[in-house]
Amino acid sequence: MSKATYLRAEIVRTFRNRRFLLFSLGFPLVLFLAVGGANKDRSLSGIGFALYYMSGMVAWGSMVAIVSSGARISTERQTGWTRQLRITPLRTRTYFTAKIVCGYLLALLTIVVLYVAGLFLDVHLRVSEWATMTGLVLVGLVPFAVLGVLLGHLVKPDSLGPAVGGITSLFALLGGAWGPLGSSRVLTDAAKCLPSFWLVQSAKVVLHGPAWPPAEEWVVLAVWTLALGRLAVLVYQRDTARV
């Protein structure tokens, strides 16, 4: 009962934050419409450019949405709100779950907005392909949900922008969300160790055969999730013991 009310309030707060929504949804959409629209008759890596670019933007946009949702914990820590919550019966787990659920809702909204834009740019996929792509992207976001919570405890609000922007850009670039990495073997192999590589590939699932994704993806996602999760727990403990 209490959990539902709390969760609903968190969701209401997320979606009342117009500026946050505008930037979070707006950037990938504008980029997609501009770049994807201008090149929509070309093709890249064997698929239409619009589809290629849409999947890149889906990966990047949803990643930014979920990381910045978690990172907003930083502001609540600075204003003392988390301390206020710690003297209520609200459980820590519920607090973090609500943050992650909000991040996922925002990511899902970003994805849907990009899909709709994709339809306008003549991206055509079967229903099963849309569904598989969405499902795999949502799973691929798990390590980034944890990354957001971690950044929310590591970074002060005044450096949140550059930190979230910089880190997600780096992940997006190296993961290939903004275009192919080139032909360097070393770089391509290294990229396969990044969760963003698999996130981008998940968004491009129509390119792959039925045997995709390989076990390698699950290993990379699991390792990143566990490692970031462990760090987040350590940072949380340090934070709550000190203050």
Added chain:
Amino acid sequence: MLSGLRKSYGPIEAVRGVDLAIAPGETVALLGPNGAGKSTTIDLMLGLARPDAGSVSLFGLAPADAVASGLVGGMLQTGSLVEHLSVRELVAVVASLYPDPLPVDEVLDTTGAAAYADQQTTKLSGGQTQRVRFALALVANPDLLVLDEPTAALDVEARRDFWATMRGVASGGKTIVFATHYLEEADAYADRVVLLVRGQVVADGPATEIKARVGGRTIRATLPSIDLAEVCTLPGVVTADRRGDAIVLSCSNSDAALRALLEDFPAARDIEVRGAGLEEAFLEFVTDGRGVPAP
């Protein structure tokens, strides 16, 4: 119930062995200057910080368990409200976290926040924010209400309003612990005053008792051209000072001193007898560190 509580931050010993037992229904003021360890003591009470030594027990439970059971409501010294909710929504969300909350509208009325219940939390003045924060503590309907300098940011009028509200709450039988460095607040609103200086309890008792411990009353009278040494020898007088035409006598027994004064110096007029305010009591402890053993 706090016992042998200690907490250091780096080289700073914020709390150096605090022992306190608080009975249900008491209103207790933690009084002390800035840096006395009031906020640290409250953090330890609420489980926001872990003691280096000693223990805290609230209703027989560890602080975290008492908080989780909804027995405790708190208002911390600093903290703003979260954005993108109206006052009513925010109070309702916090109420929903507790097993036995008060009705939201009732709390909004009690705290005077009803007038701006539908405003966004970010659009409030300092005094309004403080009332909402108080509402968040109150809506929990806790057995123990802990307030850390609840009026620190308020002007005189808002402070008076706040305490008028508190008085109503205290008469409801709740245990209340509040920290303050306003001496008159501790004096006026607490049954019991715990004086904290440099991380230690230097006095603990009813406000009147603390005043008595620091030397009773002063007599002030207009009495020009007499020798101070003469009045100094009156019974019950500890020290005598001259302020222009007036003399000020600090007394251990003001009744005896006053009788003798009137008898020996019939010229004395404009006589005032005042109890030493908590202010004086406080300054005495703070300036000479009396009662504080060397670290």
